[in-house]
Amino acid sequence: MDDETHTREIVLEDLGGDARDLYGKLGALRCGHLIFRLFVARENTFWTVDDIAYYICQSSTGVTRDLESLVELGVARRVDAAGVSLYGVTDDPTLQSAMHDLFNWQVRWQTRLQRINRMILGEKLYD
Numbered sequence: 860m861d862d863e864t865h866t867r868e869i870v871l872e873d874l875g876g877d878a879r880d881l882y883g884k885l886g887a888l889r890c891g892h893l894i895f896r897l898f899v900a901r902e903n904t905f906w907t908v909d910d911i912a913y914y915i916c917q918s919s920t921g922v923t924r925d926l927e928s929l930v931e932l933g934v935a936r937r938v939d940a941a942g943v944s945l946y947g948v949t950d951d952p953t954l955q956s957a958m959h960d961l962f963n964w965q966v967r968w969q970t971r972l973q974r975i976n977r978m979i980l981g982e983k984l985y986d
Contacts, residue, residue, distance in 0.1 A: 874964050877957035884932055885961075888925045890917045898935065898948045899962040902955075905938060905945035934958065 871879060885891035893915040897906075906914075912922045926946050929935035933954055938945045949955060977983075 870968060875957075875960055877953070878960035878964060881934070881954075881957045881961050884934075888928055889921050890915055890925050891929065893917065894922070894925060894929060895934070895958065896962070896965070898946075899958050902948045905947040907943060907945060911946065 871882070874882060885895050888894075894911060897911065897914055908919050908923050908926065911917075911926070912919045915922070926935060926937070930937050930946070933951055934949055935946050936949050938947070948958065
């Protein structure tokens with residue numbers, strides 16, 4: 860087993876079933892994780908493709924493709940109004956729960972990594 864595979868197993872170990880499944884599905888998309896984080900951070904907002912592309916610094920073409928995949932997966936929903944498509948978080952409570960679990964897991968790991976980085980650099984973790 861190589862280092863990357865071993866590290867991946869350690870990191871994913873505490874990620875629950877539905878959230879782990881969601882993680883894998885998002886990872887199969889070019890910007891799935893970026894769209895996911897935007898949606899969870901502002902879950903009561905609907906976005907145009909151009910808005911999403913702007914906020915995650917990706918092309919509209921790539922975002923459109925991934926959004927359609929996210930809608931098919933049930934993670935996102937599309938509302939068409941006055942000729943404009945708007946996208947937002949699913950209204951499925953099971954998927955919303957998995958999304959929150961995944962988001963919280965990501966935040967926990969980012970915090971851990973920041974603390975490890977500070978330790979490596981010799982910075983005090985606590986004052």
